[in-house]
Amino acid sequence: MSEKKIRIGFYALTSCYGCQLQFAMMDEILQLIPNAEIVCWYMLERDSKEVEPVDIAFIEGSVSTEEEVELVKEVREKSKIVVAVGACATQGGVQSWTDKPLDELWKTVYGDGKVKFQPRMAKPVEEYIKVDYRLYGCPPEKRDFLYAIGTFLVGSWPEDIDYPVCLECRLRGNTCVLIERGEPCLGPITRAGCDARCPAFNVACIGCRGAIGYDVAWFDSLAKTFKEKGYTKEEIIERMKIFNAHNPKLEEMVNKIFQEVKE
Amino acid sequence: MIIELREFTRVEGNGKAEIVIEDGEVKDVRLKIIEGPRFFELLTIGRHYYDVPDIEARICAICYLAHSVASVMGIERAFGVEVPEEITLLRELGLIGELLESHALHLYLLVAPDVFGYPDAIRMASKHGELVKEGIALKAFGNRIRELIGGREIHGINVKPGGFGRYPTTEELEAIERESAAFLRLAKRAVRLFASLGPYGEKAEHFLATDNYLWGEKLIAEDKESFHYAERIEERSLVYSFAKQSLYGGEPFFVGSLARLLLKGEQLTPEAKRLLEEHREKLSTGYVSYNNLAQAIELVYALERAGEIAKTLLDRGISGENVPVEPKEGEGIGYVEAPRGVLIHHYRTDSDGKIAYSNIITPTALNHAMIEVSLLKEARALYGEVDEGEMVQRLEETVRAFDPCISCSVHLVKF
């Protein structure tokens, strides 16, 4: 750990800017200022330069235009560590569509109108560059940022979370809206780290931190549980796909549950 | 020739301006929204209404609650669900919290550096640290209200059709009452500070707002007649931008704090009303740069109103009962005043409660034409008179006065 300041850059692609806002709103950011130099951040700095060499680059937002593809590639070249922040950068976000082709969507929105810029289907950042670490959530919690940066500062690697929100609900003493009211809570397949915030408000989890990786997100078991509560296949897939549109296993696993009925 | 300016800094979103010069004169200015499209209106088609407000919240982080509430109101109106005053007051409280948070961020961190001549708030903090701390404290208070009503500081899912997942407790409302009174002094100081900004940009001729202060059944313009948006606003696509432009009677118009104060001044709370009268002459000129002053006055209004709402709810007691929601076929429009201006969420639902059609119009899309007209006026006045660096700065300040939320403005569906 040297005395040299760590250089941080914050880049935004197509997003709602929530991840930057979350980062900017942390009181602890003042603690970071002595140790770090924020090199590129348009939202706050007027003198922000375009892509500069940095130690840690945070990227939020999905890649949705040609310009953004170029930008992420440049960021990767000039940064030591690239951290994809938020549901959009890690999984494509709510704007990810995989079932309709882009031309069809375009026509419905803009009619025959042409726009000069080239849009693309929203994709997570890792489809174009290698990502070193990911902060999940829509937006990620403050403690996600704090934990990641703190661990980078000591030259270590942050641990990944491979367990569901259900654990945090239990640790917190929430009730279970899935059992009690049959609401379609996606907690069992969603990555923890938010301290079960929404179930503490009596609202079913919408899965904004994305499905757990490492093949332990059991979409089929959850679909079976939802099916018993009376949800249809389309409703289940639509809800699970809000934040998991690019997950290759999702549809296959849910379809499996509904196929067995026919036999 | 075309001068392409660098990307705007200290605004929310990715945008740039292009100045078209012909024969040594500024002919046109184009506002290019280069933020990628996210097709929100299409994301919700065919979806069950339960998930829709949570998805719409993701259009924007600074004003997510406005989207959430507008969406919920649109859906409730489509189903013909009426909610009791307690729920409406709590939603208004959430919108107030958002107003506080958004205006505090904009004024203290994005505009104040211009007032003092610094490139950013971090460097401004070295000399004016107190001011920055005040701004952050105000913003944090607004966020606490948002967390309480919305469920999280950004993108909470507590606001649902029919009510809330969790209602605030008496202790929490008492804390809001206390803190809003404590912050009032800071807000009044902000008004004095931003009253010093001069006039620039274009003068707006037309203003639009919702009929109640922060939400409405319909829209009103300067003539105070109420109407539905489709009756008087037309949208058209532009080649150079993902956002569409809206016109009122063929002309640009303004939505935002200035519009609210001028059109709905009589609905303000006492201290805010007094400040409005004090500065009415300036504000009535319609220069868009006075939007900053208008925002500062709204800070005062927001703090007073938050205290009022908390007191009303505490006196009546919170029943905490949601209204049952039965999905049915229908059409409904939710009109809400986001911090930046009028926000419209228009839905058509089918009998299963799934969305059949949706149209969302955001304040920055509504202001698009006005921004261009203002930039044109400033570019014409400054081109050739000052060097490019200073011109760029002034153009950015003009854009900042609108407090644009560029990521909101890109999403759209044809009418």
Add this chain to the structure above:
Amino acid sequence: MRYVKLPKENTYTFLERLKEWGRLYAPVKISEKFYDFREIDDVRKVEFHYNRTIMPPKKFFFQPREKLFEFSIKDAEYRETLEDVEPFVVFGVHACDIFGLKIMDTIYLDELPDKYYKVRREKGVIIGISCMPDEYCFCNLRETDFADDGFDLFLHELPDGWLVRVGSPTGHRIVDKNIKLFEEVTTEDICNFRDFENKRAQAFKYHEDWGNLRYLLELEMEHPMWDEQSDICLACGICNTTCPTCRCYEVQDIVNLDGNTGYRERRWDSCQFRSHGLVAGNHNFRPTKKDRFRNRYLCKNSYNEKLGLSYCVGCGRCTYFCPAGISFVRNLRTIMGLEEKSCPPELSEEIPKRGFAYATGIRGEDI
């Protein structure tokens, strides 16, 4: 043992007096169907008839999240954060949960006691309460339906009050200090108590002998039930986090933004999570969901030598709170051949021939 009677009309007064011994925690309704131990301000909110709490009473002693120590990297030192625990009273603990705490004691208060657990266990006053089983209870099969010790007072319900058994010196002190609230036990009380206990014994759903369960579980490791049930399992970990005897924990170091100080936190862990069996070098002892699922059954039903009991106390929480609807009892009875009959298709390689740790073929080759 010392027996006194607490008349019904004195119950709330007694609860108020308990507050003098420390913070009072008791079961309250936290939503339409669920209960939990919460701090009590208004004693009228206490629930005397509840089936089970969503968090087991172990949460008072083995906390869901606990800061173990703070450290400073530059100074290369750490400081334990053992808080000064104030005395507290946990009212309304069922017999099964009292046994649960006894089992936790055999783990955390053995020859090398856990400091954090010990400091709380010494300050907690346990007041037990009797209960009627519902269809998920099976403490009778686990021999944990009647608490002999592990409590300071135990209240048995009578039609006109409570028959109180005093189980510790603290219990005596509580009774003596409030002696005016209590009365002598009468013959009618004894009759009522006996009726209640008999009615209770009949009310359990199953009456059978589970003595050989743990051995059958080992022998039947290839039973088709494991595949069927682990398939529907969500691996959410709720069964572990609501269990009164689950005791595994995970530890994490968090560094502050100054890059120097930080703290170590421990939290409840679940063996249903993938990383529970994962060790350095990337070997996973329980790589599949089925392995993890089966492991919990074997662990819960293994033998606790100090108490001569299983680690499962028959509270029914894992079934009641399972979102996937998996029934612990039904699965165990399937293994014991008390549900539909089915013989295992083959013998498991894992059945030890010379003792579990030495069995050949147990390398846990991962998928």
